[in-house]
Amino acid sequence: MMGRAHLIISTGVALSVMGMSGVPVTLPAAAVALVSSLLPDIDEPNSLLVRNAIPSGLLRILQLAMIGAAIFVVFYGKEYAPWNIALAGLIGIVSYLPSRTLRHIVMFLIGLGLISFGQSFSPWNTIAGSVLIAGSLVTHRGLTHTIYAAAAWTGLLYFASQDKTGGESLWFAGGLSYSIHLLADALTNRGIRPLPxxxxxxxxxxxxxxxKWGRMVENVCIVLTLVLVWYVFMAS
Structure with a gap:
């Protein structure tokens, strides 16, 4: 399914199930459900989540900066010749890589930075960095689309939300929304491998x-999700 469908369906169904189960539906829980609905696609550079986190405009700025850096290395690194030419050439090659590859590189570098320098601010930075690095290295619908990943994400939320007000809502919303994303992808011709x-x-x-048929199925699922949300939170 496309990102928009995952966002609406996974978030809507997860919050509706929470409402029907008596689990408090809070604003933080809704935010976690929303992020979790897109998180399995972090391994796809052109997914809704990654494209919004690393937009094309940012990539263009990065490419221009790398071209500028290559020129700088050529003219101001002459004392290190011919290594300055080699380095400038490498930077230039990287700057012309496809957007998908550049996003992977940016994800990896941000993840590395969070692990290296973010730990002192929050332990969550290490977790976020690890997720970004893993997402930049694995193939789409690989590890992130498994029961292992769903269980790991739910477990992280569970332990991180212990002794916090409304903690139950956070891990319940996140784990359920993530799992619904996987179930939605299981509807497709490609499907998922849940237990590699x-x-x-x-x-x-x-x-x-x-x-065309896929978009029709997505729209039907979206409408059914909205009806469910209306029934749980407005009609009942």
Whole structure:
């Protein structure tokens, strides 16, 4: 499914289930559910989550900065010739890489920075950095689309929210929203491999992401989700 569909369906269904189960639906829980609805696609550079976190405009600025850095190295690093030329060439090559690859590089570097320098501010920076590095290295619908990843994310939220007011809502919302994303992707022709290294794949083949029929299925699911939200929070 596309990012917009995941955002609405996973968040809406997760919050609705919380409402029906008597779990308090709080603003922080809604925010966690929203992020978790897109988090499995952090391994896809052009996903809704990554494109908004690292927009194309930022990549253009980065490319211009790298070109400027390459020129600087050529003219102000002459005493290190020919290594300055080699370094400038490498920087120039990186600046012309496709947007997908550049986003992966940016994710990796940000993750490395969070792990190296963010620990002193918050332990969550180390976790966020690790997630970014992992997302930049794994293939799409790989590790992030497994039961292991869903369990790990739920566990992180559980332990991080202990002794906090409304903590139950946070891990419940995050784990459920993440899992619903995986179930939604299981509707597609490609499906998911929930338990690697086992080759067993869940693929119901109801839709193909990006196709006309796929968009129709997504829209139907979105409408049903909105009806569910209305019923749980407004009609009842």
């Amino acid at each position: 290294p086992f080759k067993w794949r869940i693929k119901l083949k109801i839709m193909s992401t990006g196709s």
